[in-house]
Amino acid sequence: MAFRVMMIRFGVLLAGLLARASLANVQAQTTPELLTRNRPPLVVGAYAQGSFIVAHTPAVKHLAVSHPTGVEVNLQRQTNGAAPWHAWYRYPKVGLALVYYDYHNPVLGQSYAASVYINKSFWRTQRQEVSFRIGTGVGYFPVRFDQAVNHKNVIISSRLNATIQTRIEYDVALSEQLGLLLGIGLNHYSNGATTKPNFGINLPTVLLGLNYHQQRPLRPLATPPAPAPTDLGRNFLNLSTSLGWKQRNETDPRHYLVNSVTLAVGRRVNRKSNLIAGLEGFYDRSLQAQLRDTARTNEQLPDVKKAGAYVGHELLFGRLAFVSHLGFYLYNPYKSNSFYYERLGLKYHFTERIFGNIDLKVHRGAADVIEWRLGVKL
Structure with a gap:
């Protein structure tokens, strides 16, 4: 239960930030060090996912027997300094992902999710990049707990749930614009105790897929951080x-x-x-x-x-x-x-x-x- 809620913390709370960043009309500041276009470059990805269900409490052991599989498609954009916080956090990428899972268990069924995320690179060369990604959004489960017909599903009791995703990604160039992505991560779904039972589901995940880079390689922006806020010290x-x-x-x-x-x-x-x-x-x-x-x-x-x-x-x-x-x-x-x-x-x-x-x-x-x-x- 503590592990499940820890994952909720990482996300129930980043949703508004990431949604605003990923959907904002980002006005590009043309900077020779990073951009060759009027808008910041895009990265489009498609990945296959393989997982297993963590039996984080004895109450869900009977459901932690299948190996869910899924697919993800996503779209992310490089921040470019149009807002002051881009520079404060060293220009991360922000994105939108759509994720489908089949749990290969009729008690759990399938899930569909849409999430927004922030992706921060911490090592990058001309051909390779290692980054950390964290995001949150909404998941939909057509099959849920029902005392009369599906009482074994103690993991999911509502059709709408929060989803939290964390992962480490490694992208290596196959060509000038195509990259092979390998990743390990954790997906979590829960409704935050709004409806019970609410043990939630934790899915350690291995990913394999392709990224299309609109522009590669990228070098860090040279733009200095914006001046100090006017309310500093107030x-x-x-x-x-x-x-x-x-x-x-x-x-x-x-x-x-x-x-x-x-x-x-x-x-x-x-x-x-x-x-x-x-x-x-x-x-x-x-x-x-x-x-x-x-x-x-x-x-x-x-x-x-x-x-x-x-x-x-x-x-x-x-x-x-x-x-x-x-x-x-x-x-x-x-x-x-x-x-x-x-x-x-x-x-x-x-x-x-x-x-x-x-x-x-x-x-x-x-x-x-x-x-x-x-x-x-x-």
Whole structure:
């Protein structure tokens, strides 16, 4: 479970950044060191994938017996310095991938996924390149858990799931524009505990395929980073509220509302980082149902509301930020979970003042709820 949620962290929180980067209208800055065209060059790929299912908990051992196979097609573009964060992160590639898997098991069926990703080269010559890729998106499973007809599928309980992909890739030139790609990676699918059971599926993967390079070889951009942001060293206040829904367990089909309010103070400490600390209150209505199931009729029930304090960091990519928090409950009459919590997510500023988040709140490595947040910066 901890491993599964660790993979959710890497992705539930990069989706907005990568989607914006991959779909943005990138206006090329013609730079002789990198570009010979008006737009940054493209790379188009098609790969075959072979995998196996990790039995990360005893509950899924009966499903970890097949060897899924899949195919992927993708399109990626080289960043070129049109946005300041391109230079801060040394000009990675951003891309869009479509992935199909056949699990060769009627209990699991097939899956279809679309994801956006960032691909960072860390070794490159004229003919070879080694890079690290991480991405996230949405996966669709036509076959899912059903208590009446498919109760063995404890891995996937909803048709829509988050997907997270990480991999190491090695590309070697076969010709001026065609490259052979070899890779090893990990694909993960889960719904973040929105619907249960939710053990998720982890797929260690070997890849083999071809890349078509519109322009190769490429040399690093010589453009220096943009000037320091105008808000560097300034303090700010954030006031926000969030909503989420969660299922208590597979025997209770209802989805319960979870909401919170947060007041935080932060400071921009450099180009890439904000430091932040805050106070917040939570109201999880699924805990009321849980109490009613276990309490005696004449027993006074404890308050299910909670309050906490947290410290955190925001990794900045223009208007987007990768958010990580560590919090501790200060008011917690009903001890339904650990005394601390973690939160990871994506934050996007719609305007200078208004922002939104998609966050995953976690207790001891187990997903608690996906929070949809709206706030104002003061």
